[in-house]
Amino acid sequence: SSSKQSKPKKQGPHLATVTDKVESSSITLMMVGDMLAHTSLIQSGKLPDGSINYDHLFTHMADDFKNADIAMINQETILRTTDLSKTSGYPTFNSPQQIGDAEAKAGIDVVTCATNHAMDQGFNGIKSEVEFWKNNHPEMVVTGIFENEEDAKKIPVVERNGVKVALLNYAEQTNGIPLPADAPWCVKMFATSDIASDVVEARKVADFVVAIAHWGTEYVYTSNDFQRQKGQGLADAGVDAIIGGHPHVIENVDILNGKDGKKVPCFWSIGNYASTQSEKPRMLGGMAKLTLQKTGKECKVTEWSMTPLVTHQTRGNQNFGTYKLSDYTEELASQNWIRNYGASCADFTRAYVNDLAAQILGSGYDKDACVLKGTL
DSSP states (O other), X not given: OOSOOOSOOOSOXXXXXXXXTEEEEEEEEEEEEEEOOOHHHHXXXXXXXXXXXXXXXXXXXXXXXXXXXXXXXXXXXXXXXXXXXXXXXXXXXBEETHHHHHHHHTXXXXXXXXXXXXXXXXXXXXXXXXXXXXXXXXXXXXXXXXXXXXXXXXXXXXXXXXXXXXXXXEESXXXXXXXXXXXTTSBOBSTTOOHHHHHHHHHHHOSEEEEEEEOSOTTOXXXXXXXXXXXXXXXXXXOSEXXXXXXXXXXXXXXXXXXXXXXXXXXXXXXXXXXXXXXGGGGEEEEEEEEEEEETTEEEEEEEEEEEEEEEOOSTTSSOEEEEGGGOOHXXXXXXXXXXXXXXXXXXXXXXXXXXXXXXXXXXXXXXXXXXXXXX
16 A cells, blocks of 8 residues: 555544535644654653653643644654663664653654654664554554665555645755665655655645655754755645754744645744753744645645744653743743753743744744744
């Protein structure tokens, strides 16, 4: 089969009406940024009884993951081992598979894995992660990395409420680690992909095509030439939306015009979801959200939004996790471990995060509601 079915649709807000015998269905897709398993994040999963658990990373976002029809996260680092003594952090990550267990439990449906760290543990690391998902959470849609060429050629499709969404995931680079000569398909790369052909194939099996791109310049708040060139190429090829990551900070959202006249929301970067990076701007991540409506044969992105998130770092797992900025308080900000990283971080506040979000996202950002949103 050229499509991959995910778990049955979740209970969430649905629109299903019949007007002039034309059925209309609407679903929501949301995505958060990089799950970046630094050493102290890994250690946060160690419980007093010796067990390992990362549910705390999702506690404050649980409703958002469960209420979205399709919930996605970028699994930045390879999930290779269950033994904490064998894990490693930056720069060559080897992450605990228990993070994947927590992602599945949180209600995440899709992990995107085409990242610059995909080759950190070589092809064996990729095979370990793919096998972990297949054996432990077969309902999870995993894309961007592959253990065999047959899977690499398939278009992953998630279906909810009669609406089929194809997911195309590409990485710009793998930190200089070459792909194996006998398995060049193991990470989906911009450089070796025929994007126009991929979109044509995706259209055969899905109503919507969403591209997830790992690209850009780290720690920069605006898109670079590569992003703009590839983003326009994706829009011209006919994708319906683009969600980007890699810079570890958020970037603005643009509406690109595809050559067929379609308006394509492009989230250049949604930043980190959880990390223990040590600069204030990297605590600000984003949740991209799309409303996808199918009326008869017409399929349209009707709404989009970018909601700022805050990584709340603590030592250990006491309250370590990610909050929507709208739920984050000055009191929490005063307890964020980021403030201990030196003078430049000592003044970390909720107001700082909100001001930074407004600076990056522009005049359309609502500082009171903590959201940037639009309709198409």
